[in-house]
Amino acid sequence: MLIGYARVSSIGQDLTVQEEALRAAGCEQIYSEKKSGRQAEDREALHDAMKAARTGDIIVVSRLDRFARSTQDLHNLLAALEAKGVGFRCLAQSGVDTTTPTGKLTLSILGAVAAFETDLRAERQAEGIACARQEGRYKGxxxxxxxxxxxxxxxxxxxxxxxxxxxxxxxxxxxxxxxx
Known part of the structure; x- marks a missing residue:
């Protein structure tokens, strides 16, 4: 069975596009939440999806960054799925499928890139805040x-x-x- 997981980071964002893509991919169950992805342990719908998955099932996400935001989280989540005999697939990055050796390699590489992007985003945000403070536009x-x-x-x-x-x-x- 394919089990979908959709996540957006803030209340103002919409889950519809992800949920529709997961349904189109054949997901029979979809777990959704509006929660920051920084720490996997805080995401209840993700834990519910993983708990519902049985041996032979596959967890499907629309994009890799919806599932994990750090390589550590990614590897921990994938290890938990693997221990249950559950696969993982990503729609946007079609080569990401832990049911194949090439998919596992692709996933590791993309996970590292996603973590790198998160670090760059945090750097840019800190630089922007520092610049705004200097100009007197940022008061906190x-x-x-x-x-x-x-x-x-x-x-x-x-x-x-x-x-x-x-x-x-x-x-x-x-x-x-x-x-x-």
């Missing part, structure tokens, strides 16, 4: 809580722990606001 993330509100609540005799609970923030943030 704004405060997550209203300092004046924290101080007003504290002035009313409400404890930092209660303020944190009321505002849905950590106590450390409350103490930081009170010290400011």
């Amino acid at each position: 993330r704004g405060p997550s809580i209203d300092y004046a509100k924290v101080k007003r609540l504290h002035g009313q005799g409400i404890s930092p722990t209660e303020i944190a609970s009321l505002l849905g923030v950590g106590r450390t943030s409350v103490y930081r606001a009170l010290a400011a």
